[in-house]
Amino acid sequence: MRKTVNGKGKQFIEIIRWIYVLTAGVFLLSACGKTEAENQKSAPAATESDFEYQFVAEAENGYYFWECINQERLLPRLLFMDRESGRVVPLCNRPDCNHEGEECNAYYPEIDFHAAGIYKEYLQYYEGSLYAVGLSEDDYVSVFSIKEDGSEWELSTKLYRTDYAVTGHWKPPELLIDGGYIYFVDWYQAVKKLERIPIGGRTSEIVFEGDCDVAALDIYRIRSNGGLLFFQVMSYPNEVSENVEGGLYCYDSEDGQCSLVKGVIGPYSVQGDYVYYTNDEGLCCYSMRDGTMEILVDQRQSVPNITTTEDYMILCDQKTDFALIFYDYEGKELAKVENTIGMYWYFGGNAQILFGRCMDEVGMGLCFLDLTRPLDELEWEELKAD
Amino acid sequence: MGSCYAATSSITVDVTRSRIVGKFEYGEAGHQIKVVVNYLEEDSGGHIRSGDASDTQFGNVTTAYVSRSNTQGYQYVSGYAVGYVDGVQKAVSGVAYA
Numbered sequence: 001m002r003k004t005v006n007g008k009g010k011q012f013i014e015i016i017r018w019i020y021v022l023t024a025g026v027f028l029l030s031a032c033g034k035t036e037a038e039n040q041k042s043a044p045a046a047t048e049s050d051f052e053y054q055f056v057a058e059a060e061n062g063y064y065f066w067e068c069i070n071q072e073r074l075l076p077r078l079l080f081m082d083r084e085s086g087r088v089v090p091l092c093n094r095p096d097c098n099h100e101g102e103e104c105n106a107y108y109p110e111i112d113f114h115a116a117g118i119y120k121e122y123l124q125y126y127e128g129s130l131y132a133v134g135l136s137e138d139d140y141v142s143v144f145s146i147k148e149d150g151s152e153w154e155l156s157t158k159l160y161r162t163d164y165a166v167t168g169h170w171k172p173p174e175l176l177i178d179g180g181y182i183y184f185v186d187w188y189q190a191v192k193k194l195e196r197i198p199i200g201g202r203t204s205e206i207v208f209e210g211d212c213d214v215a216a217l218d219i220y221r222i223r224s225n226g227g228l229l230f231f232q233v234m235s236y237p238n239e240v241s242e243n244v245e246g247g248l249y250c251y252d253s254e255d256g257q258c259s260l261v262k263g264v265i266g267p268y269s270v271q272g273d274y275v276y277y278t279n280d281e282g283l284c285c286y287s288m289r290d291g292t293m294e295i296l297v298d299q300r301q302s303v304p305n306i307t308t309t310e311d312y313m314i315l316c317d318q319k320t321d322f323a324l325i326f327y328d329y330e331g332k333e334l335a336k337v338e339n340t341i342g343m344y345w346y347f348g349g350n351a352q353i354l355f356g357r358c359m360d361e362v363g364m365g366l367c368f369l370d371l372t373r374p375l376d377e378l379e380w381e382e383l384k385a386d
Numbered sequence: 387m388g389s390c391y392a393a394t395s396s397i398t399v400d401v402t403r404s405r406i407v408g409k410f411e412y413g414e415a416g417h418q419i420k421v422v423v424n425y426l427e428e429d430s431g432g433h434i435r436s437g438d439a440s441d442t443q444f445g446n447v448t449t450a451y452v453s454r455s456n457t458q459g460y461q462y463v464s465g466y467a468v469g470y471v472d473g474v475q476k477a478v479s480g481v482a483y484a
Contacts, residue, residue, distance in 0.1 A: 069468065074475045113440055121436055168440040169454065190458075216458050220433050234431050236459050244430045244459070265431040304432075318434060319463075344464070344481060345426065345434070363478040364466070 047310045048225055049350035050269050054176065056347060056355045057125035059148070064091065064130055065355070066120035067385070069110075070363025076120055077106035078130075078150060079385050083352075086370075088385045091150035099385075105150050111135050113168045118144060126177045126199075131156065133172060139165050141173055143182055143199075156200055160186045176222040178229060179253055183207065183222055191217045194231060194251075207251055208233070208258045215239055225270040228252055234265060248275065262286050269308040276308055283313065283331065296331035309351040309371065316346040324354075326375060334375055341367050341380040356380070397477040399423055399467035401484045406439070406462050407453045410469030410477065417471050419443045421450040425465035427457075434463060 049058055057064040062083040067076035077099065078091045090099040090106035097104050109117040111134050118134040125131075130146040132153075140158040147153065159182070164170050174185040181196040184204075193209035208231070210217045216236040223230045234246040246265035251258045261275060264286075268277040275286040278301035286293045296313070304315040304325075312334065313327040322339035324346075344364065345357040354369040358380070366383040394413035399406070408423035420442040428434050441452035450469070456462055462484045469477040 069475060069478075071475075071478055114442065168442070168452075169437070170439075171437050172435075174435075218429060218433075218459065220429075220435065232431065232433070234429060234433075234459070239458065246431060267432055319428075319432075345436075359466075359481050 047271055047308065047351065050271075050307045050309065050348050051350075051355075052221075052267070052305050052307070052346070052348040054122050054124045055357075056349070057123040057130055058350065059125040063353075063355075064123055064125060065366060065383075066123060068357065068364035068366060069120075070365065072362045075100075075102060075107050076110075077104065077385070078108060078123075078146070079106070080150075081383070088383060090385055093149050093151050108132070108153065111170065113164050113166075113170070119170070119172055122172060122175065124175075124177050131177055131182075131199075133175060135162070135164060139163075141186075143175075143177075145199075157182055157197060158202070159184050159197065159204070160188075162188060174220045174222055176224060176229070178224040179227075181253075183229060185219045185222075190215070192219050194219050194222075208249065210235055221268065223270060226272065227254075230261070230268075230270050232265065232268070248277075261288060267304065267306050269306040269313075271308050276306055276313060278304060278306065278315070283315065283327070296329070297327060297333075298331075305346050305348065307348040307354065309349075311351065312371075314354070318346055322346065322356075324369070335378065337369065337378045337380070339380070341382070343367070343380070355383075358382070395469060395471070395477050397421070397467050397469040397479045399465055399479045399482045401425070401462050401465045401482045403461040403484045404456045405453065406465045408439075408441075408451070408465075408467035408479075410450045410467065412448050412469070412471050412476065415446045415448050418473065419447065419450045420470040420473075421452055422468045422470070423452055423454070423465050424468065426463040427460040428463050429459050 063081045067073055069076050079088055080091045081088045092099055092105035094105050111117040111119045116135050116137045118132050122133040132144045134144055136142040141160055141162050142155055143157040145156040171187040176183045183196045185192050194207040195204040196207050197204040214235050215238050218234040221232045229251040232248050236244055248261045248264040249258050250261045264277045266278055268275055273289040277284055280300050282295045282299050283297035284295050304317040307314040315325045322343035324337040326335040327333055341358045343356050344359045347355040349355050352371055356367050358365055358367040367380045368383050369380050397410045399408045406423050406425050408421045410421035412419050422438050422440045424438045426434050439452050439454040441450045443450045464481055464483045466481045467479040
């Protein structure tokens with residue numbers, strides 16, 4: 001027999017329904033607009049180093065980098081900075097060497113369109129060796145391997161042939177070594193593709209290629225994070241540089257698949273499941289797991305670089321004053337570090353140190369910012385060998 | 387325009403959004419003279435990358451000159467020039483911004 005509800009019963013049910021709706025509303029409101037990133041109120045659990053470019057090679061016990069050519073340093077050397085002491089020395093193991101001149105092991109021949117050599121604006125450390133980019137004797141853009149102690153170096157892998165020897169115009173490849181492969185983009189092509197070749201191998205394979213009908217296609221900002229390879233694609237449909245399309249892609253070497261992560265065409269940083277990026281809306285955080293986006297800093301950003309560390313999100317606006325703005329992961333501005341050293345190019349870094357290139361009266365040099373100091377004491381310093 | 391003068395040489399660089407020009411003059415003929423302009427360029431997505439362009443002269447000349455226009459989708463941000471004589475660096479300009 002079906003039960004009926006009288007007037008008092010209906011009233012009671014309505015009250016219960018409203019209590020339910022109000023309670024649910026309170027719970028929904030408290031969760032609305034919050035991502036996991038906001039709820040955890042801190043950086044992603046596993047924070048990796050965040051170098052925008054491969055100018056500084058990070059190893060377990062320190063950093064390797066090339067000296068800059070300037071009026072005081074006509075023969076730039078390969079230097080090593082000890083992570084603990086901060087001491088910087090030429091990477092040379094020859095006894096009684098004064099580390100000046102071409103005889104020093106820390107010196108490597110410069111790339112020149114009349115001769116083979118090393119392009120001293122790329123360096124990566126991978127599984128006990130250093131890798132540099134340069135030009136082979138037979139005009140191939142190549143990767144050279146350097147022993148960790150600087151005692152030996154040799155040509156490791158040829159990537160592609162270049163007309164640099166004829167034109168004198170050098171465009172370095174976009175390049176990253178990860179998982180035993182060299183991932184690279186030939187920047188002499190208008191419609192570029194991402195390829196990879198095993199370290200020491202001879203045959204490359206295509207990882208990603210876009211629409212061949214576009215006027216131009218760029219691939220850059222290749223980063224490795226959490227076993228995945230991230231890169232950005234920018235497509236120019238026609239000769240007019242407007243109407244560009246692009247996005248952040250991810251390559252999973254396990255299944256060999258590339259997938260679009262998000263339509264992010266500006267600078268980005270990946271930490272764990274989160275992508276941090278800037279656009280007209282501000283500094284944003286995108287959860288790759290949940291597919292949700294949150295604006296952390298509600299202020300238009302003018303194409304800065306982003307570095308994320310354990311404690312900070314750091315923005316550097318290379319288009320204006322090179323000042324670094326430090327934020328916490330709730331989007332609160334913590335500090336601003338002024339460019340007091342003539343910054344020319346910002347490279348990023350990790351939770352302990354940031355690197356960049358600066359310019360003074362004698363020419364180009366390297367500089368660093370010691371992040372282990374208190375925020376109000378941060379200041380760029382020159383980086384020079386003892 | 388940035389410039390720097392050594393005893394017998396002069397070097398200049400000029401950068402606009404669409405072109406970079408470098409010029410190195412050396413006060414003595416009969417040498418290999420080379421000028422390299424190192425530049426930063428930026429695309430629509432704000433990605434900055436480097437590159438360089440060179441010119442080398444041999445024989446009875448005293449000036450090396452290089453001029454390069456931007457490639458599609460890219461605009462120059464800044465640059466500086468380095469001058470070489472017989473493979474040895476002789477002069478570095480200051481940084482010029484577009």
